[in-house]
Amino acid sequence: MGEGFFSRGFRGRRRNQDTALPPGQYLEDGFPVLSAGPTPRTPLEEWDFSVVGEVDEPKRWTWEEFRALPSEEITTDIHCVTKWSKLNTRWEGVSVDTLLEGVDTSAEYITAYCDGDYTTNLPLEEVTGGKAWVAYAYEGEPLEPEHGGPARLFVPHLYFWKSAKWVRGLQLIAHDIPGFWEGLGYHNFGDPWREQRYWGD
């Protein structure tokens, strides 16, 4: 639809064309917030992170144990399905590779589960090999609750809803199960470069 159509009188705000953005995205300097419900506030002394499901032995870290794990600094672009992209954002977090170290599993998918009953699903190979982190700091500061603090999943190569806020653990599973937004019309995989926003994209 729309082949050959143009919007009468629309010119658009041309930006620096060297900036490569995924299709349909625009550049944002602020950091918009999106979530489906009230911001959960789990005290750090009650917070833990787990790896469960198809594993020989579930793993669990308290906040202190989690923060003692080796961490990495990541500077990269993020892309929200609501159309904004933000460039060169700086995060600190623990690589999912670190969290899965020594885990023996036949699982091919994960469900990330979160405070506030939010979930998101990902193929295991999209969160391993240096592609995903559990992030606890943004631009050198502890991650604000409204942005997912104390910790959120960080999978910057996919639309940002996959970077689940308030994440509390990963469940390793054999079969893919659509998460919260994925069950409500959003794309199951969510690659911004292929503009996989909604079902069927």
Added chain:
Amino acid sequence: MVAVGPRKLLWRLAEVVDVVPETPRTKSLVLDAPGWEGHRAGQHVDVRLTAEDGYQAQRSYSIASAPEEERLVLTVDRLDDGEVSPYLTDVLTVGDRLELRGPIGGYFVWDAADGGPLVLVAGGSGVVPLMAMIRHRAAVGSDVPTRLLYSSRSYEEIIYREELEDFAARDGSLEAIHTLTRSAPKGWDGYDRRIDARMLSEVAWTPEERPLAFVCGPTPLVEEVGTALVGLGHDPGRVKTERFGATGG
């Protein structure tokens, strides 16, 4: 979970059949969208503008009309530094065509069968998806007890003010409660501050009445209201939020 397989949301061309000024900054676009397969109150659409040279820009806009209405209505708030909204409010006129796809969003939705009581909390143009719920409620003759708490900067900037007054005058189970945060007309005896926990404790039913809450507005308002409702003892699972971030619409 979904019973049907993924169905692609196709771009379609709608025609502007009316443009209704709502406030100095806000207009409603009344659209004829052939093939539109319906929506639920609270959902939004993606709008795509294409320049003659192929340059495109996309943004999301909430649907203001009830699912029962024949026309699809979007209400657009003009953001001065926006790329898309000034085109929609200042350039687009009756007879122009607009490319859109949807409906999108299956969580921030209300159907009369979901019941209530309802508390709808809006800031500025955050009232738009809530208005779709109020119009849906009226269209199906629902008497679900409903309170809208609506924060605007000034009296002139209240979107749908007269329609809300009409609804409330005809329907004792609907109340529209306004707060004006920057300026209020002489003799204004309503709230004149930002929405806070005390205001919500007066308006948002009691936790025992188990209201279903829908909150839509700028992020600081949504954060404040969500936190306050949970603090007052409301079930977080019955508080649904949608935010207008600092997005350059």
